[in-house]
Amino acid sequence: MFKSSILRNINSSMTQKIIAGSVGVTGLTASYMLYQDSLTASAMTAAEHGLHPPAYGWSHNGMFETFDHASIRRGFQVYREVCASCHSLERIAWRNLVAVSHTTTEAKAFCEELEYDDEPDDEGNPRKRPGKLADYIPNPYENEQAARAANQGALPPDLSLIVKARHGGCDYIFSLLTGYPEEPPAGVALPPGANYNPYFPGGSIAMGRVLFDGLVEYEDGTPATTSQMAKDVTTFLNWAAEPEHDDRKKWGLKAIIIVSSLYLVSIWVKRFKWQPIKNRKYRFDPPKK
């Protein structure tokens, strides 16, 4: 009886020691492994988020600044001669360019070069007709599958709303276009056919660098440097995403003037109405007994 209890006591203290020891070892091992793992962890890295673009001095920054329409015009030229071979601009019709960057004559000349589907003839055969101002800018590919097939599985996004659709807006688009380094930083492994761009989240982008100095010839004689073309096409894409931009800012100015005057008037009215109430004085004359 007595013996067995001693044995049990020894046993229990031994067990406790073993348990405590193994917990300690497990904890230390786990901590060490976590530490080792953290040295090579690659989640939530800077590369994953992409390099943040700096803030450039766009001429349409500010509450009352319109787009630079000469830049929109040059940007359309860049889009048409460079981007349009892969990227669609589905939401812009030729008529939208009129009085924004081109005259009616010029816009008509653009669309009349192209063929659009017409109504079928009496026997149901499909027909084509020259484009009209009301037609939309045609897609470079028939459908998404064709676009992917032509670009190694990558889909060139539609550019109509791209400035609104990307964090950083204009600054991001400009940085992306001008930000291709000569070679990716050492140690970066890219999938086949991919290019390195620090601004693109993840760094590996299917689109290669497309803008090179002197790629287009501007009609107004502006030197067509890479950054100039990137600036112009970004301004154009910003217009495409926000065609109401100039009018919106004008209406904003009007709204600010009217609403703030009404606000001041309302303050005056309130004070006017409350004046007698605020200034009155109650006097209590106790009845004389």
Added chain:
Amino acid sequence: MSFLRDLIEAVVPAAYAEEPEEEPVEETEEAEEEPEAEAAGGDDDEEEEDDEDEDEVEDPLVALSEECKNSEACKKYVHHFDECIERVTKESEEEGYAEKHYKEDCVEEFFHLQHCVNDCVAPRLFNKLK
């Protein structure tokens, strides 16, 4: 008087006629071509020279980036980046690099450098562009 004009346009039915005439169109094209031709000197040969000139146009972004990279502020980032490249290149030449579980890259160093360059370039670049 845009408001009045809009109002009148809203009331008066005015279909925007097709192009007025063909002639002004041609005039435009001619007028547009002329200054170009003058600038280029007219001859085809000289136009080619012009093209070459345009290719030589220096991109202000490249010049500015280079200048900023060599500035005092970005010096240490250049240093870190170069050091990283050296380290990673050396590592990649070692045996068994392909099987390595973790391979270092220089993206972070590149980002820090580029960030510094951007902060220096961004306020100045658009003054040099049209």
Added chain:
Amino acid sequence: MSFITQFFQRNSIYVATIFGGAFAFQTFFDVTVTKWYENHNKGKLWKDVKVKFLEGAGEEEDDE
């Protein structure tokens, strides 16, 4: 004073003045703001740019 009482007495005059005043103010306000806005953004607007691109062509086009 009599003018003001006259003004309030005839509802037709009263309403017509308000409507006319609103119209006149709207026109004046719009014209002024547009003028300032276009002057503020001089050189960037299409009407300024158009002149540059079509220099010497001397043509009037309906661009709206």
